[in-house]
Every structure is written in structure tokens, then in C-alpha cells.
Amino acid sequence: MSGGASTEPFMSEDRSPLDHVRRAKIEQLRAAGIDPYPPRLDFPRTHTTAEALAEFEAAEAAAAGDPPTTPEVVVVGRMMSRRIMGKVGFAHIEDGSGRLQIFARQELLGPFLYDELFKKLLDLGDFVLARGPLVRTRTGEISCEARHIQLLAKSLEPMPDKWHGVKDVETRYRRRYVDLMVNPEVRRVFETRARMVQAIREYLDSNGFLEVETPVLQPIYGGAAARPFTTYHNQLKQELYLRISFELYLKRLLVGGYERVYEIGRDFRNEGVSFKHNPEFTQLEWYEAYTDYHGVMKRVEEMLAYVAQRLTGGTRITYQGQVIDLAPPWRRVTLRDAIIQYAGIDYAQYPTAEALAEAMRARGHQPETTTNRGKLIDSLLGTYVEPNLIQPTFVLDYPIEISPLAKKKADDPTTVERFEYFIAGMEMGNAFTELNDPLDQRARMEWMQEIYGAGDEERHPVDEDYLLAMSYGMPPNGGFGTGIDRLAMLFTDNTTIRDVLLFPHLRSLDRKEDEEA
RNA sequence: GGGCCGCUAGCUCAAUGGUAGAGCAAGAGACUUUUAAUCUCUAGGUUGCAGGUUCGAGCCCUGCGCGGCUCACCA
Numbered sequence: 001m002s003g004g005a006s007t008e009p010f011m012s013e014d015r016s017p018l019d020h021v022r023r024a025k026i027e028q029l030r031a032a033g034i035d036p037y038p039p040r041l042d043f044p045r046t047h048t049t050a051e052a053l054a055e056f057e058a059a060e061a062a063a064a065g066d067p068p069t070t071p072e073v074v075v076v077g078r079m080m081s082r083r084i085m086g087k088v089g090f091a092h093i094e095d096g097s098g099r100l101q102i103f104a105r106q107e108l109l110g111p112f113l114y115d116e117l118f119k120k121l122l123d124l125g126d127f128v129l130a131r132g133p134l135v136r137t138r139t140g141e142i143s144c145e146a147r148h149i150q151l152l153a154k155s156l157e158p159m160p161d162k163w164h165g166v167k168d169v170e171t172r173y174r175r176r177y178v179d180l181m182v183n184p185e186v187r188r189v190f191e192t193r194a195r196m197v198q199a200i201r202e203y204l205d206s207n208g209f210l211e212v213e214t215p216v217l218q219p220i221y222g223g224a225a226a227r228p229f230t231t232y233h234n235q236l237k238q239e240l241y242l243r244i245s246f247e248l249y250l251k252r253l254l255v256g257g258y259e260r261v262y263e264i265g266r267d268f269r270n271e272g273v274s275f276k277h278n279p280e281f282t283q284l285e286w287y288e289a290y291t292d293y294h295g296v297m298k299r300v301e302e303m304l305a306y307v308a309q310r311l312t313g314g315t316r317i318t319y320q321g322q323v324i325d326l327a328p329p330w331r332r333v334t335l336r337d338a339i340i341q342y343a344g345i346d347y348a349q350y351p352t353a354e355a356l357a358e359a360m361r362a363r364g365h366q367p368e369t370t371t372n373r374g375k376l377i378d379s380l381l382g383t384y385v386e387p388n389l390i391q392p393t394f395v396l397d398y399p400i401e402i403s404p405l406a407k408k409k410a411d412d413p414t415t416v417e418r419f420e421y422f423i424a425g426m427e428m429g430n431a432f433t434e435l436n437d438p439l440d441q442r443a444r445m446e447w448m449q450e451i452y453g454a455g456d457e458e459r460h461p462v463d464e465d466y467l468l469a470m471s472y473g474m475p476p477n478g479g480f481g482t483g484i485d486r487l488a489m490l491f492t493d494n495t496t497i498r499d500v501l502l503f504p505h506l507r508s509l510d511r512k513e514d515e516e517a
Numbered sequence: 518g519g520g521c522c523g524c525u526a527g528c529u530c531a532a533u534g535g536u537a538g539a540g541c542a543a544g545a546g547a548c549u550u551u552u553a554a555u556c557u558c559u560a561g562g563u564u565g566c567a568g569g570u571u572c573g574a575g576c577c578c579u580g581c582g583c584g585g586c587u588c589a590c591c592a
Contacts, residue, residue, distance in 0.1 A: 018527065018542085018543055018544095018561085021543065021544065022543090081552085081553085083551045083552070083553095083554050083555095084548085084551090084554095085547095085548050085549075085550080085551065085554070085555085086547075086548040086549055087548085087549040088548095088549045088550065088551080089549095089551080090550075090551050090552075090554090092552090101551090101552085103550075103551090105549070105550095106549075107549080123542095123543085124542070124543095137550050137551075137552095138550040138551085139550065139551070139552065141550095141551085141552075143550090157527075158527040158528075158542055158543070159527085159528080159542070160527075160528045160529085160541095160542085161527090161528040161529050161540085161541050161542070161553095162528090162541065162542075162553065163528095163529080163540090163541065163553050164528065164529040164530085164540095164541080165528080165529085166528065166529090167528085167529070168524090168528085168529090168584085169584070169585070170524090170583070170584045170585085171528090173584090178528095182528095224591090224592080225591075226590090226591065226592085227590090227591090245592095267592085269591070269592080271590060271591055271592095272518085272589075272590055272591070274587090274590090274591090275585095275586085275587095276591090276592075277590090277591065277592070281592070283592080382591095420592095426592090427591095427592065428592085429592080430592075481592085482592085483592050485592085486592070496585095506583085506584080507582090507583065507584085508583095509582085509583070
């Protein structure tokens with residue numbers, strides 16, 4: 001650490017000679033009586049850059065050919081480029097609305113603001129204020145012809161290449177703020193994601209759903225087949241799990257009397273990371289009393305058509321060059337028929353895991369022999385069916401072994417009223433006619449203990465508190481869960497979940513402490 | 518976790534096993550309307566880390582780290 005003068009700064013490491021240059025500039029600024037991080041603006045901001053451009057164009061239209069009267073504006077933003085040619089210079093500043101050129105002239109700014117501040121002490125990346133009238137330059141670009149310039153915040157780090165930006169994906173994810181500042185299309189992705197979530201809320205709120213929040217820290221996890229993260233409450237001396245789904249808490253609320261509830265929030269699953277999996281991800285779940293999975297299907301296709309309408313003005317979106325039409329009604333196909341169609345296997349003919357595994361091996365598949373029949377069927381779905389389901393498709397009626405919370409079909413006790421829906425070859429969500437028979441639910445949970453072996457980390461403990469809730473009486477209902485991140489991939493045309501997460505999970509660069517632990 | 522690919526200046530990229538380079542950014546200078554401004558000059562590197570082979574390694578070999586793709590698991 002430095003033991004130098006009081007103006008000697010704040011960062012303990014020199015990373016490059018560029019650092020020295022910029023720190024020297026800070027000293028020069030201070031020596032000239034300029035605070036490089038002033039607490040407030042010299043003049044209040046009057047316009048965003050977009051408003052300034054619009055205002056000038058309006059004045060021009062009103063002037064009908066004459067030179068427009070030029071309103072004086074105060075604009076602010078980050079300096080992204082600068083071109084100096086002697087006694088005049090140009091810079092672009094960028095704010096949340098767009099960018100605007102600043103036209104700096106020595107004869108208007110004077111020797112200090114122009115020659116010292118604008119030409120030498122400012123750097124790309126600095127936040128600045130400019131005050132002056134709007135003009136069109138000789139090349140026709142609307143610009144703020146500065147009478148005053150103020151440094152609002154000094155940048156010590158060099159900006160990425162102004163033309164190529166930052167491409168290295170690791171840098172883009174680790175320093176997302178850099179990615180955002182130089183890649184406007186990345187900013188747009190997260191704006192679209194936010195509008196998508198907003199549209200989902202609009203749809204649900206206007207259809208009588210109540211948005212609720214349920215515990216993230218749970219004494220027992222459940223509602224999905226996944227390994228949890230564990231944590232510990234020191235004072236209560238209690239082991240807790242980060243939730244893997246919201247399901248069991250939301251359905252308790254139906255017992256309590258709410259008829260339509262939803263939650264949008266974070267789930268955590270202690271599993272692999274991939275282009276469609278992040279350890280924490282955002283989920284939407286809703287539960288609606290007095291409907292079944294057919295009612296849920298109608299709502300899903302209606303909601304996503306609404307979201308598409310709000311985002312694009314239509315129901316068609318383009319994903320990786322494929323046009324996908326979200327207009328209802330979507331294709332509905334049973335899981336059995338879908339697997340017959342795409343895999344050529346009718347699993348109903350193979351009532352045991354061994355027989356089914358044998359049939360799969362005959363077709364060149366290599367099933368895990370240790371697993372149960374439901375998981376085998378699920379793997380057929382994932383391998384042969386899922387990649388083919390480009391247009392929105394509901395796949396319905398799942399084997400009971402992999403669906404412990406769904407109601408059995410009246411005419412087939414091996415099958416439950418469940419669907420998953422697929423778009424662009426990706427599984428997007430999952431729904432059932434929810435099981436509300438507490439005795440059946442207990443039997444199913446106990447059965448799960450058997451078919452998931454003791455070593456299977458997806459095996460869940462029996463949730464007695466949930467069974468107690470259901471025992472008070474739960475209305476018949478349909479429930480639904482869907483991955484918000486995957487929907488965001490769909491609506492922003494991205495092929496990896498990392499590109500729709502602002503801060504995707506990455507390994508730490510310095511893992512010394514982990515190794516010692 | 519397995520397999521494959523990658524890691525060179527702040528950023529984007531070059532470099533047959535033989536003196537590590539360019540553009541942008543940065544510094545000095547010229548230039549009173551530029552648009553990736555232009556022109557002259559300068560500085561900038563433990564080639565991800567640690568070993569090994571070799572007279573000589575950015576390049577070949579081994580291990581490790583980080584990332585990407587892919588397989589497995591899941592949403």
C-alpha cells in the first residue's frame with residue numbers, strides 16, 4: 001500500500017502504465033481545483049440524448065427551412081469516442097437513451113476547458129456533462145455545441161476497442177458491466193427479458209392471480225427431481241435447503257383459500273452447468289383451483305401468445321432462423337404417441353424397466369440399467385422426441401413413476417395427467433392436474449422412497465407438513481411451472497442461458513481458499 | 518465428472534521450433550466541422566501457471582487453472 005501524500009489514491013495495484021497516466025490526470029485535475037468525482041452536476045440535466053435529438057428535429061420541422069432556433073440543453077453521459085483536430089473536437093457521449101455528439105470548440109470553451117480538460121484530461125469512459133445549443137454540423141449530425149463541459153466521474157480503466165468491443169465470452173460474463181457499456185445489443189437482451197416478465201405479470205394479474213412469495217430456505221425440499229444446495233442456520237442450529245421448486249408451498253396456499261396464485265423467483269439446483277442450466281435460475285409457477293391440465297394448457301398458450309404480442313406485436317417469433325408461431329391452439333400429443341412417432345418404440349408394450357431397456361438397446365440406445373422405467377421413458381423423450389418439437393407442442397400423459405405429485409388418469413393408474421411443453425426443441429415447462437388426495441399422496445411419496453434407491457440423490461424425504469396441509473382439503477387444481485430464462489432465450493434468440501443471465505455462474509479465478517478448506 | 522478446442526499488449530487479432538508484431542486505446546506533436554478522422558513520433562509483453570524436451574519453445578510433451586463446445590444429469 002502506498003504511504004504517500006493524502007491525494008495518493010485508493011487502488012493498491014498498478015496493472016499497467018495506463019494506470020499511471022490516468023492517476024496523474026487525477027492529480028492534475030485536483031491541482032486545477034476540479035473534483036474528478038463531483039457530488040453533483042454544475043447544471044441540472046435537461047434532456048436525455050434521445051430527447052435532445054427529438055427536440056432538435058422538431059425545431060427544424062417547425063422552422064420550415066430556416067435555420068432552427070436552437071434550444072440550449074444540458075446532457076450527460078459516458079464519453080465513448082473523441083476526435084480532435086486542432087481548435088475543434090468531437091466526442092460522442094452515451095446515456096441510457098442513446099448517444100449524442102458533443103461539438104467542442106476552443107473559441108467557445110476557452111483555453112482551460114478546451115485545451116486542458118477536453119483535449120488532455122478527459123479519457124474515453126469518463127462520465128461528462130455538456131451544456132450548449134443543439135446544432136447540425138457540416139456533415140449533418142445533430143450535436144451539442146458545448147459552452148460548458150464538466151467531468152462527472154473519471155474512469156481509470158481503458159475502454160475496450162471502440163470498433164470490435166469486447167468479444168471474449170469470459171470477460172463478457174465476468175465483467176458484464178463492460179459488456180453492457182460497449183455492446184448495445186446485450187443491453188437490449190435484458191430489456192427484452194424485463195418486458196417479457198412484465199407481460200407475464202400483466203397476463204396473470206389481469207386473470208385474477210395473486211402474486212405471492214414463499215420461502216427460499218426450506219427445512220425439506222421438494223416439488224422436483226433435483227439435488228439441493230444445503231445451508232445452515234447458526235442460531236437455530238438447523239440445516240436448511242435452498243428451494244428446488246415452489247410447488248409444495250404454493251399448493252398449501254390453495255388449501256388456505258386462495259384460488260389463483262403465482263410466484264416468479266429463484267430456484268437452486270445443485271447440478272451440472274450447461275448452455276441451458278445455471279445453478280440458480282428463475283422460475284414461474286402458478287396454481288389454479290377448479291381447473292385441470294387441459295385448462296392449464298389453454299392458459300399457457302394464451303399467456304405466451306399474449307407475451308409475444310406485447311414484445312413483437314404478433315404471435316410469430318424467429319428463433320435461430322426458424323419461424324415459431326405461438327398462436328393457439330398448439331399441437332397436443334400424448335407422450336406414448338410422440339415416442340412411437342419419433343423413437344419407434346411403444347413403451348406400453350414393455351411393462352418392466354428390463355424389457356424396455358432391452359427394446360431400447362435393440363435400437364442402439366444405451367440406457368442406464370440401474371434406473372427405473374419412468375426415467376427410461378423420460379430419456380427416450382429427451383433423446384428422440386424433444387429435438388423435433390420446434391413448434392410449440394404439449395406432450396401429455398406421463399408415467400406415474402416420475403410424477404409423484406400429479407393425479408392419476410381415471411382409466412389408467414400407470415399414467416398421470418401431466419404435460420410438458422416444448423418450443424424450439426427445448427423443454428420449457430411442466431404441469432399437472434395436481435394430486436389432492438392426501439392418502440394417495442402419502443402412498444406415492446412412500447413409493448418414491450422405494451423406486452429411487454437410497455443412493456439416488458434426487459430421492460426426497462416425505463414431507464409430513466405438506467401431507468398435513470393436504471389433509472385439510474385441497475381443491476382440485478391445475479399447476480404449472482416454466483423456466484423464465486429459457487423463455488428469455490426464446491424471445492431474445494439466444495442459444496445459451498448465460499446470455500440471458502446478467503451474471504451467469506462461473507468458477508472463481510482465485511480458488512486458494514477452496515483448496516485449503 | 519469424461520472427451521475435444523481455446524488462452525499472445527487494456528481491447529480485437531497475427532507470428533515454419535530460430536530477435537514476439539499490427540490495428541484500436543494510451544503518451545508527445547500537427548490540424549478551426551470530424552464520423553472507425555488523418556499524419557509524424559513514443560511507450561506498452563513473465564505469450565494463463567508450473568515443469569519437461571531442445572543449442573534454442575508462443576509453437577512440441579506432462580500436470581494444473583480458467584473458458585467454450587459436447588456427453589452424462591436436470592428445467
